[in-house]
Amino acid sequence: MLYREAGQFKATYAEDMAIFPIRQDRIALAVLLGIAFIGVPLLASFRIWPFRTDYLLWAILLPFLILALAAVGTNILVGYCGQISLGSGAFMAIGAYSAYKLATGVHIPLAWLGFAIAIPPLPVLASILLGGLMAACAGILFGIPSLRIKGLYLAVATLAAQFFFDWAFLRLPWFTNYAPSGSVNAPELDFFGMIVRTPVERYLLCLLFVTVMAVLAKNLVRGNLGRQWMAIRDMDIAAELIGIRPLYAKLTAFAVSSFIIGVAGALWAFVYLGSWEPLAFSIDRSLELLFMVIIGGLGSIMGSFIGAAFILIMPIMLNVIPTELGLPLSTQTITHLQFIIFGSLICYLLIKEPHGFARLISIGKEKLRLWPFPY
Amino acid sequence: MAGGGSYDTFPKLLLRNTAQFGTRPALRHKDLGIWQSWTWAEVAEIIRSYAAGLHRLGLRPGETIAVVGSNRPKLYWTMMAAQTLRAIPVPVYSDAVADELAFVLAHAEATLVAAQDQEQVDKVLSVSDRLPQLNKIVYDEPRGLDGYDHSRLIAIGDIIEDGRTALAAEPTLGEQIDESIRAGNGSDIAVILYTSGTTGAPKGVMLSARNCIDAAIDTTRFDRLTDKDVVLAYLPLAWAGDHYVSYVQGLVAGYCMACPESSDTIEQDRHEIGPTFYLAPPRIFEAMLTRLMVRMEDAAPIKRRLFSYFLDVAQRYGEQVLTGRPVPLSGRLIYALGRWLVYEPLKNVLGLSQVRVAYTGGEAIGPDLFAFYRSIGLNLKQLYGQTEAFLYVTCQPDGEIYPDTVGPPAPNVDIRIAETGEVQFRSPGMFLGYFKDQGKTADAMTSDGYVRTGDAGFFDEKTRHLKIIDRAKDVGRLADGTMFAPKYLENKLKFYPNIKEAITFGDSREFVCAMLNIDPVAVANWAERNNVAYGSYQELAGHPLVYDMVAKDVAAVNRSLAGETVLAGAQIRRFLILHKELDADDGELTRTQKVRRRFIAERYASLVTALYNGAHDADISTEVTFEDGRKGTIAARVKIRDMQIVGPAKSLGRAA
Amino acid sequence: MIALGQFLEVLIGGLMSGVLYSLVALGFVLIFKASGVFNYAQGAMVLLAGLALVRALDLLVANGLPLWVAVVLAIGFAAVIMAATAWLIERFVIGPLVNQDGLTLFMSTIGVTFVIEGAAEMIFGSDVYPLRLFPTDAWFLFEGLFPGGILVNKLDVWGALIAGVLVAGLAVFFQRTKTGRALRAVADDHLAAHSVGIPISWIWFVVWLVAGLVALVAATVWGTKLGVQFSITFLALKALPVLIIGGLTSIPGAIVGGLIVGAGEKLAEVYLGPSIGGGIEYWFAYVLALAVLMLRPQGLFGERIIERV
């Protein structure tokens, strides 16, 4: 109904392979970006209706952006390359802690060699990206088992990573610069002289990170590497027979996915939490990311964003609505109700559309393009 | 707005376009997944090299070059290059069987043939023994032709390349080409179009350059066509309609011609390119409507109800909104909602949403079909024309459109009605005569230089618009004198999705009978939904439930006829459904799918007699040619159904 | 000598706790073997069974019923609850998701976990309820050989006995009974089983019911050990390495896996832990599972995965 595609023909392959080949989609994207980059900051700085308090920014938009980025990373590994991972939480943690160490100066005393490696504190941006790189290296390390083990068995290998790093960041004080309380504070967010402090600035910083990395991820996924991942996911024997090296494909998937998750972890710690301890990146976080990817839509970058939005907003809705309707419920029953509704919603969604929201939306879009015809 | 003026031949027009619209796209072709495009400047360079190449192959002025194939850039360029050398291109129907092809090539004495692909090359080679004067075959798609002997077979691409190098090497060749362009003048024969001819062998209509260009100047000005327009070239090359709209008018107005990827992706390509000017014979609009309705049958009930509701709204207000006549505010609002919800999406899916002007011609269009498209906002207009007039005889102006007339005379066209009721005309696009056939030319012209159309018609008193009744030869009288116009009846019948083709009989008989062909797509879909089992087309055509359904449609036609004073008497008394589809390969239809009435009357004589001797079924066995040329016979017992006649409205009132 | 004694004590203690893990792991194997579903909700089912059991028991005892009658009635009540849960899961979750891929089914069981945890705590209350079904006092073995003997907890011994009985029972169930054979057929190819006329939904109900009963048994043991409380659900995470080492599709494998993990963990904690910061029990089982997988990708007892082109 909304689409008027007659006359939009493709004269070059670049046009034909564009992310949004249809003009109506491009307009929708432009509007969305306009709201995100200009609308929200303006409204927030003038405290207009939705942004009268910082609640919307702090509790919803900021975590949504960072978790969406982490979901994109997870989707690359689980959705595009078909390798089930329950270790996303750990890779976020690695990203966060290594960024923290790099930002506060690294000192590795190699006693038996008689000297120590000391790296001066790096600027925040560098440490976030390098943190991501460290996560990528860990990803590759824990990706090696995926060459021999497949499917649910692989979930356990990534679970090993999850528990190992949970333990490491809790028990090995070196990571937290021997902080007594075990929790760590984020360094000052100084980007080339600009200090990021207020919620709007934090929001814009995250928005920039997310947009750039989402575009890069989308390019990778559309390109040859993306096709290799999907080939490995769909039928790895056939993929190998047409010349795809399973080692290269799987490990790049682990590396890219962990890099993005690592950066998201660093942002989560530095920009959103401010101060954190390992519990922020526990197994629940991994499961949450896996939910977002599956409910949002496996193998779809947009699906990761939708999944993140759903998993984040749903619990908030669940406890806002009862109070809205004036039902006097004790906090305990609310949490129990929340568990039940959340669980049944997940089952319902998986039954209704196993490929998640992204597939529902693309079916809807197809229907609109063919309106009023059924096929 | 570009005109012809001193540019009286196509090569000169090409040079003008290169100067005026050098960077504008002249031609687009969907190939290898994307739309490749060439600007006027690029086309001119290619034509110049191609002409040089053809010259070196020995193509001399006045010789003819046949063009066989579907709408491909290289085939249109062959025509332009030939005209640059003042030779005459002769396009031939690509789906013509070998014998028809042989007749046209021999009659036109073609020394060169431009064939599209291996299939056409094989067809030409199979009849080359009957073509002594043919020395070279050039082809567009090299696929599968590797193994052929390349003494007489050359790729068009190679000719262009050879011409390009030759032009670079010898400047004299360049001057020869320029000289032949300068020497060209309006009186040269620009093209010979062989008519499908409902009766007898095809005739070669000669059209001079001035004929084509002057006619095209008038029509481009009439519909304000500019170089910004886009046309989809999808109709057979040899049909006057395609040659006029895609080739001639493209050169005159400078607009862009788009060739589809292949014959079975036309609908998708039309949707992609979004043409602004569109010409189609009525059967294409019919097919579109049928498929549209069949698809809607399977939509969700709410969508179906919404769709039919807004179609009724369109029927009430569509015409007035399109022609700007006053419409009540509520009507205008509900129509605007309909436009957003149904009409625009409908046109968008059909690829017609950017069409500014659409014409239907070549055959009379059913009034309801015509009204349907206009009601959803498509500026569809009728044109009446013939190959002999190089298409336009009359065409409806934007403001004054009436469903049952074909409009006033086209610009600079003089029309008169002979005492026999036959329409005669003189127009700038008039043909010079039939190639090598003075006898037929004399028959077709009147002593004082008017062309005889062979159609009967009269000018409507109120609107001064021409109203075509039927083929002059076919308009007859029933035994009791009431007028009987078979074409008019048949168009009304064909509006219904289930009826694909209809032939009516009644001339000098007591009452009117009809032989019908059901539409395999629509009826098969109906059968599937009502789980009616059938093995073959023949079984479906003979099915009693199908007869009942078609009977309802025929009754509806009779009711609408009852309302018309002139034709009330010509209602259909009895009808039967043919056991096989009428097919051009069996000679029952022309290449442009027009019914060959006399041939069918002889072939199915036993059925016609059964219709008129009151029998309730009749046996028939006919010889059929299959796709690969083998012959076979089909025998069937066809049932006949009687209808009641609806008395004229007045008398009905009195009787009730 | 003392080191040997300590070693033996730690070893036996480890083996015993390993067996308890395998009690939970058995539930996983059952469902995976019969329907290819990796049931993450097994931990929550143990919690549900435990809560149902302990609250019913406390209620009945409070009304003055003799201990034995109360225990039997409570176990019966808990079994009914588990049957109802099994029916609901099969009817509303597993049924509709019949030929989805393993990952979607795995995720749906996580959804089921949330529902069970929420419902269980809402109905039966959510604080810690002590359960005293087995004697939990220490028991000293071989005092003669080692000074002070080897400390063994009676509860662990009971647990080991129950586990042994369960394994034998299940093995007989799968090999000998008609339903058992049907179960194995469904596990191989539920389409083929369907075409042969095996009532798929009934079979899956039976599978989830048996898994529920296994969870109930595990609940009796773990309930006594830790008290019936929310943290029991984390047993599922603990059972994973047991499954992986033993192989997802073999019942004996679950027991052997449990033993290896139990023993391995305790030994690593005692001997390796202190040098690198302690508490390695938390992740040691997983690294151990990882090592086994690298040797045999389908676990010690799992069937070899053959891929044909």
Next chain:
Amino acid sequence: MRAPNANEILLQVEGVALAFGGVRALRDVSFNVRKGEIRAIIGPNGAGKTSMLNVVNGFYHPNHGAITFKGRTRAKMQPFEAARGGIARTFQNVALFKGMSALDNIMTGRTLKVRRGLLWQALRYGPALAEEIEHRRKVEEIIDFLEIETIRKVPVGRLPYGLQKRVELGRALAMEPDLLLLDEPMAGMNVEEKEDMSRFIVDVNNHYGTTITLIEHDMAVVMDLSDRVAVLDHGVKIADGTPDEVKRSQAVIDAYLGVAH
């Protein structure tokens, strides 16, 4: 243009034996394939034809015997090394990537030809985009060659069997192989589809000059298309030569019409 020059041997299989535990799929099979030739391998079901292809493809490793491809005798080899060496393959029951469209499936065939690394592909700008377009262009030629323009953007899962086979052939051609292994390309096809597929196979051999090794049960097709035929039965080669010679060989008739072994 396609006279297979007798001397140049592209593939030489020497005394290959393959056994799965007790089952001896191949027993001492030797045959060669000349450059530019259409070589057929026929035999009743279970004769070891597909296993033979899997050995050439590096999917199975023969217990003993040697395989020389383009002059190099190769030791134990991974399937992607065979692909890298220029061997492409289609499968008996279509092995397409269900999650992707027909176009993407064929584009994966170009994987070996892609030069730009991960970072360039992420930027997808300048030379990286140019290379992607150049690969797309080559794939479009194959789509045009196989006449599957209309189903370019359709997910392969939804395509009818005949078209899936064509997409798979397209994917193999996208690898620009020297040797193309076709495993029953016409199984389950109607007459018209078989004619199309035969036309494509001949055109591939003529137009691209690719050497083809064909496994097929339809004798008419095999005898019509192939230059030389090798016949396997119970893992043993019982005949080898031109279609006429093989047709007349008594061993083949027995194998097909059944004589007690």
